[in-house]
Amino acid sequence: MHRRLAVRTFGALLLALAAGQARAEVIRIKIENLRFMPADVTARVGDTIEWVNADFVAHTATARDGAWDIMIPINTTRSVVLAAPGMVAYYCKFHPNMTGRIAVGK
Numbered sequence: 001m002h003r004r005l006a007v008r009t010f011g012a013l014l015l016a017l018a019a020g021q022a023r024a025e026v027i028r029i030k031i032e033n034l035r036f037m038p039a040d041v042t043a044r045v046g047d048t049i050e051w052v053n054a055d056f057v058a059h060t061a062t063a064r065d066g067a068w069d070i071m072i073p074i075n076t077t078r079s080v081v082l083a084a085p086g087m088v089a090y091y092c093k094f095h096p097n098m099t100g101r102i103a104v105g106k
Helices: 002-022
Strands: 026-032 035-037 040-044 048-053 059-063 069-072 077-081 086-091 099-105
Touching (some): 069 077
Parallel strands (some): 026 048, 040 099
Antiparallel strands (some): 026 035, 059 069
């Protein structure tokens, strides 16, 4: 009896974990005309942020807190998986006036 309950509980836990992973999304940010579009996005831990560089020059997506520093050449897509909740401000090291923010929830 206890073993059956333990197996059911473990199975339910696995289903809950799988459902949590299935909710992860890809959030696309386009880079064009020296801007991140959209500049502000909302995401969850486990989501992927994908930057698509449709601009005429290379850019970076550099987190101000040091969490990542991604080089994004012309006509290239780069991404990062969000690991922790909080507000993440980022910018382009080549064009510091290009800024964005990601509000990361649990």
